[in-house]
Structures are given as C-alpha cells and as structure tokens.
Amino acid sequence: MNKSWAIVNKLLPFSCVDGPGNRFVIFLQGCNFKCLNCHNPYTISLCTECGNCVKSCPHKALSFINYKVIWQTSVCQQCDTCINTCVHHSTPMTYKYSVDDLLITIRKYLPFLNGITLSGGEATMQLPFVEKLFSTIKQTNDLKHLTCFIDSNGYLAKTGWQKVENIMDGAMIDLKAWDNDVHKSLTGRDNLRVKETIKYLAKINKLYEVRFLIIPEHTDLQDNAENIAKFLIDLNPNIRIRINAFHNHGVRGIAKKWSSANKKQIEIFAEQLKQNGLKHFTLPTVYL
Numbered sequence: 211m212n213k214s215w216a217i218v219n220k221l222l223p224f225s226c227v228d229g230p231g232n233r234f235v236i237f238l239q240g241c242n243f244k245c246l247n248c249h250n251p252y253t254i255s256l257c258t259e260c261g262n263c264v265k266s267c268p269h270k271a272l273s274f275i276n277y278k279v280i281w282q283t284s285v286c287q288q289c290d291t292c293i294n295t296c297v298h299h300s301t302p303m304t305y306k307y308s309v310d311d312l313l314i315t316i317r318k319y320l321p322f323l324n325g326i327t328l329s330g331g332e333a334t335m336q337l338p339f340v341e342k343l344f345s346t347i348k349q350t351n352d353l354k355h356l357t358c359f360i361d362s363n364g365y366l367a368k369t370g371w372q373k374v375e376n377i378m379d380g381a382m383i384d385l386k387a388w389d390n391d392v393h394k395s396l397t398g399r400d401n402l403r404v405k406e407t408i409k410y411l412a413k414i415n416k417l418y419e420v421r422f423l424i425i426p427e428h429t430d431l432q433d434n435a436e437n438i439a440k441f442l443i444d445l446n447p448n449i450r451i452r453i454n455a456f457h458n459h460g461v462r463g464i465a466k467k468w469s470s471a472n473k474k475q476i477e478i479f480a481e482q483l484k485q486n487g488l489k490h491f492t493l494p495t496v497y498l
C-alpha cells in the first residue's frame with residue numbers, strides 16, 4: 211500500500227551530514243523508540259489533539275476547533291512553549307505533506323541537490339509514504355538522478371526493508387548499545403532487530419553508514435569496541451562509521467544530568483575500533 215501524504219516535523223533543504231553529498235532532509239513525525247537522551251523528544255509521538263498546549267501559547271498561534279489543534283504558522287514566534295507543555299512527547303507544529311507538494315518544494319533546490327534523506331523521528335514508521343515518495347522520484351525524469359536514503363534506528367523488520375530496498379540507495383543505521391539490556395534501558399526497545407537490520411542491509415549492499423552515540427557512563431559501546439568491530443568487519447571491512455558525542459543541551463528528564471562526551475573519549479573509541487580493523491571514520495567537528 212502506498213500512502214501519498216506524511217506528517218512532517220521539519221524540512222531541511224541542505225545537509226551534508228545525512229548521507230553522501232548535499233541532501234534535502236525530511237524529518238517525519240513519530241518514533242518507536244523512547245530514548246532517554248533524545249534531543250528532539252517532541253518528535254516521538256503523533257499529536258493526540260488533546261488541546262492541552264493551546265492555552266500555553268503566548269502568541270495565540272494555536273486554537274482548538276472541532277477537536278483539532280490548529281497551528282497558524284504566520285503568527286507562531288517559534289518560542290517552543292507548546293512543545294515544553296506537551297506531556298505526550300509531541301508538538302502541534304507539524305505539516306501534512308503530500309508527495310506532490312514535497313516534490314514541488316524539492317524542485318526549488320534541485321540544482322544544488324545530490325539526493326534526499328528521510329529522517330525523523332523514525333522515518334520507517336511512515337513506510338507506505340516512504341515507498342510512494344521514493345518510487346515517484348525514481349520514476350520521474352527530472353528527479354531520478356537524486357539518491358534516496360533513510361536515516362533509521364534500525365528497528366524495521368526485514369520484511370519492511372524488503373518493501374523499499376529496490377527504491378532506496380542506502381541507509382544510515384544507529385546502533386545505540388551493544389548489549390540488549392543496555393539498549394532496552396536507553397531506548398525502551400531491544401537491539402536484536404537493529405543488529406539484524408545492519409546484517410541484512412550490509413548483505414544487500416545498502417548499508418551506507420553505522421552510527422554510534424557515546425554517552426559517558428551510560429552507553430556500553432566503549433567497553434565493546436572489539437565485539438563491535440568484529441561484527442561489522444565480518445559484514446563489510448570498509449563500512450563507514452560515524453561517531454557522535456552526547457551533549458546534554460536540549461534533552462529532558464534524567465539525561466539532563468548526564469555528562470557530555472568529550473573529544474578524548476570519542477577519539478579513544480575510534481582508536482579502539484581502528485585497532486580492531488575498521489578504517490573509515492567520521493568524528494564530531496564540534497564538542498559542546
């Protein structure tokens with residue numbers, strides 16, 4: 211089933227960190243993980259239309275009509291009061307985009323783009339839309355040169371990846387912890403399907419990059435560099451690795467008290483992976 215519209219949190223016309231080249235990134239609303247360290251917790255849930263945030267808006271950009279929250283973009287001052295009020299990890303500030311409307315926007319930037327990336331939230335939560343968008347791009351003469359990538363937490367089952375593998379050029383997958391229990395405590399979900407995704411996408415040559423986020427004293431990646439390297443080298447010794455450093459700016463709840471990762475901690479992890487045979491690394495350029 212193809213779906214021709216999606217709930218979109220944000221569009222980013224240019225990005226050079228979400229796949230190869232210059233990319234138009236579409237952040238879809240909704241995620242199946244609840245990461246304690248999420249930097250965009252308002253992207254986790256779809257709005258329930260409870261209306262509780264409406265009165266919080268100091269600029270009267272929100273109204274509640276026929277049990278629906280209406281957001282007036284022209285009045286909104288982007289103060290974020292509404293998302294800080296919402297206890298459902300959501301936001302009233304989303305857009306409903308059809309494939310056709312999205313393609314009109316993408317065409318405005320076309321001369322500067324190498325491809326598009328669907329991110330989130332978790333992009334694969336709206337898989338029928340992903341199928342429709344990617345297949346339309348691949349069948350449209352002035353767009354088919356654009357590569358189509360997904361940035362994902364890897365929780366999609368193999369049968370889901372099989373629906374998009376022929377219209378997707380590659381995926382970036384996060385491995386948030388090595389041990390299943392650590393992964394569950396950080397994200398609320400197990401990592402068995404994430405590891406299966408990494409294995410499957412590597413096998414069909416669609417795994418563009420594996421991503422790690424180092425959170426001092428909370429991720430176990432640092433203690434499992436040898437296991438991680440062996441797992442990945444068996445799949446593809448040339449796999450790209452991106453290592454990100456946790457920073458506690460913008461997170462909510464318990465993770466606010468967690469220490470940020472520093473340059474030395476990131477470099478030690480990269481060196482451990484390197485000594486165990488991995489070769490291609492992207493490290494942070496800025497530490498907060």
Ligand code: SF4
Pocket residue numbers: 266267268269270271272281285286287288289290291292293303
């Ligand atoms: S960000 Fe939310 S609270 Fe602030 S002006 Fe916009 S709609 Fe209102």
Ligand code: SF4
Pocket residue numbers: 256257258259260261262263264279295296297298300301302
């Ligand atoms: S954004 Fe949150 S508080 Fe506002 S209507 Fe939606 S679910 Fe309710």
